[in-house]
Amino acid sequence: QVQLVESGGGLVQAGGSLRLTCAASGRTISSYAMAWFRQAPRKEREFVAVISRSGGTTTYADSVKGRFTISRDNIKNIVYLEMSSLNAEDTAVYYCAAGNPPWALATKPNLYDYRGQGTQVTVSS
Secondary structure, eight states, X not given: OOEEEEEOOEEEETTOOEEXXXXXXXXXXXXXXXXXXXXXXXXXXXXXXXXXXXXXXXXXOTTTTTTEEEEEETXXXXXXXXXXXXXXXXXXXXXXXXXXXXXXXXXXXXXXXXXXXXXXXXXXX
16 A cells, blocks of 8 residues: 655745645555646546656646656655646646556546545645
8 A cells, every 4th residue: 555645735826836745655656657636626637747667757738848847756755746837727636646557548547546635736816
């Protein structure tokens, strides 16, 4: 079992930055691809970014490409999501997830084995 706890969310002005952290316990995350998803009110959960087990490969949603960066520290068992140039459309609960879906399907949240409770990000305009 892997327990995931997100932190770092909060209220930020448009154009600002935040760094989200996903701390894992129970098992090493080095065995898993790690992803971030988000869910805004009245919307489906959507893919944000995913990073391979080694950290050598990443994929981003078009809506965040160039603004967000996913990284991982397998020694510390932590995954990060650096977010910049935030706008109101980024307001959502952000979740991290661990699993090994086929890379072509890594954007599908239901293919991950573990997920955290989420952290709220609110961007004021």
